[in-house]
Amino acid sequence: MTPLRPGATIGILGGGQLGRMLASAGAQLGFDMLIYSPEDNPPAGRVAAGAWSAAWDDIDALTEFATACDAVTLEFENVPVLTIEAVEAAGTPVRPRAASLTVSQDRFTEKTFLRAQGITTAPFEAVDGPGDITAALETLGGKGVLKTRREGYDGKGQAWIRSPGEAEAAWKRIGEAPAILEAAIAFQCEISVIVARAPGGETRTWAPPRNLHKDGILSVSTVPSGLAKAIEDEARAKAVTLAEALDHVGVLALEFFVLPDGTLLANEFAPRVHNSGHWTPEACQTGQFEQHIRCVAGWPLGDTHRLFDAEMINLIGEAGLVSPASLGPHDTLTLYGKREARPGRKMGHITRRLGPRKE
Structure with a gap:
């Protein structure tokens, strides 16, 4: 192009x-x-x-x-x-084209596609009605998370089921929509990989942040993750594999559960710039937003080298009404221009530089 x-x-x-x-x-x-x-x-x-x-x-x-x-x-x-x-x-x-959306918009399609690329996910079963839940629970070890197949985000469209007796209530809680039941995973932590892919196939990844969620919403992303380099390298490679399989152009995020033995299980992906990459403009040579525009424009990709250790803190609901006077000397505030603060609504974020990159 x-x-x-x-x-x-x-x-x-x-x-x-x-x-x-x-x-x-x-x-x-x-x-x-x-x-x-x-x-x-x-x-x-x-x-x-x-x-x-x-x-x-x-x-x-x-x-x-x-x-x-x-x-x-x-x-x-x-x-x-x-x-x-x-x-x-x-x-x-x-850019990206419809294929990336078609796969990511349906959780069953998404996880099936990930597995077809050799990217392991948590065990899951399709649920088309409340009668499917009991059999799915037996297959998945007796408990799991019921998730709508489409349009769930930030914890919406999800409900835990810890016994068959909770099935009916969980089905109603997610809106009685087609769903998947995903096995409960005893993970050590969650990370994500942000990858950019240019029209010609060039790819770049950023350091995987460790992500902490509260009430189903990302709260803090921290780099470095504290994980072994081999685990991070494997996660990066899987994200590149996914971007190439989709022929994706632009930025894409792939989330992982990390098990205590270092095994990676893909959770989900987003074919776009991602909340867990919001720290990149302040801490890296090239941030995710500039990089995405470079991809769309057909420009060479920028260097994703991390210059600083950092953490990104989401400002949710009333916390988004932060006073600039409360910011520290190494904090960068980004507010989203939303007119009304509501519970669970992302109003902005702070990127805190923790010092020059140590690793």
Whole structure:
């Protein structure tokens, strides 16, 4: 592909915080950034060169948007595939293409695909109704996590089942939607790998952070992870394998459970920039948002070398109303431009540099 020149226009499907940070990174590289979102006045739209407010299935609006762009990308994986197809039908390339979304939007499809690439996951069973849960529990050792196949995130659409008697209530709690039951895993910690893949197949990964979740939402990501280099290298290699199997263009995140013996079990992947990579702009030569725009534009990838040890702290709900006076000298605050703080809502994050890279 011919690389985009500064001054070209890149569109983003989605107007949330990830779109906002992508738009800022694209503007820094000299691109005009446009936002398409069903939401009126979204956070990303307020930092972009322009914004479309229209439904995901509005073909006329999508065609107009696509025609205004030299390339289009996305900020989250639940953009409908038909939206991607409409943009492509207008003659504008979308990076990543629909294949990455098709696989990631359904947990059963996702885990089956991961296994087909030799990437081990926790044991799981399909659940199409409450009657499937008892048999699945017997297969999976008597307890597990019931997860909707589609559209669950940040702990939503999930319910623990620790005995057959809890099956009916769990099924109702997830909205009685097609699901999977995933075996309970006694893991040591969770990590993720952020990988970028260019149109020509070049890949770069960042150091895997150790991730701490609270109430199903990422709370803190820390680098270095404290794990052996061999474990980190294996995780990086699996993420590259996944990106290549999808022919993915852009940034992608693959999450892992790490067992006490160092075994890696893939949890899920996101075909986009990721919350656990928010520390990279302040701690690395090239951050995930700039790197994603480089991929979309067909530019050479930047160096992902980590310059600092760091931790990223999510600001959730009322914690997002942080006072700048509370920040330390090595803290970088990023707020997402959301108008209202609600319980469980990501309002921003702090990246804290912990000193020059030690390892």
